Amino acid sequence: MSAALNLINVSLEYPDGTSTLKALDAVNLSVRPGEYLSLVGPSGSGKSSLLAVAATLVKPTAGQVIIDQQDASALSQAERTSLRRDKVGIIFQQPNLLPALTAVEQLLIREHLRGRRGRGERERAAELLDVVGLSEAAHKRPHQLSGGQRQRVNIARALMGKPTVLLVDEPTAALDHERSESIVRLLRRVTDEFRTATVMVTHDTEFLALTDAVATMRDGRISRALVPSA
């Protein structure tokens, strides 16, 4: 099966005084639909840079980012924005929910702004809240939800646009052990059910066995290994 996300020889350089700093150094990575990849590595090794480039939020200095057969590097900025909107789900460490909105409204707001206000959207939002175990909390606002529940809303919201690629940055950083495990398990389940190519940056090495493979970053370079068995 062809990859849903393909990075080919991707480099990202930042100016650093008189020289340049290579945040990404000729990175090659491909992730298939239904595959759940952990991305680990020390602070400053390039994990966030890789997610930002894969999300098409940052243009690499060199190389290609291919999402669902489309080469983002060959697109205009407007085309990249619509590729991102249609194909990429992004889950940041902090859920960034809007305080005034209920859980179901958090899922609907983006569709609403896109002019999609039909019954289909409301049904999908209800279905996704069920998938993440929050049917009962659909009408609660963020301050009435626990940290784990807020992160579940964040995950459901990222799935609203039916993404091909799901990029997740430290989803468990603010959670205790038990809640962290249930979030990693939930991401496993949605990866299987929705066939997303999921990349999760994590420091929680104890949950790596729930994912299919581990890529390690060091000084902007990546190595990929099969996941060690639990």
Ligand SMILES: Nc1ncnc2c1ncn2[C@@H]1O[C@H](COP(=O)(O)OP(=O)(O)OP(=O)(O)O)[C@@H](O)[C@H]1O
């Ligand atoms: N906007 C920027 N301008 C200049 N240098 C940057 C910028 N963003 C990142 N860097 C540098 O690029 C390198 C990779 O950073 P990156 O944030 O991708 O690492 P990371 O592995 O995600 O780190 P952490 O685990 O601490 O979040 C670091 O040396 C960092 O200082």
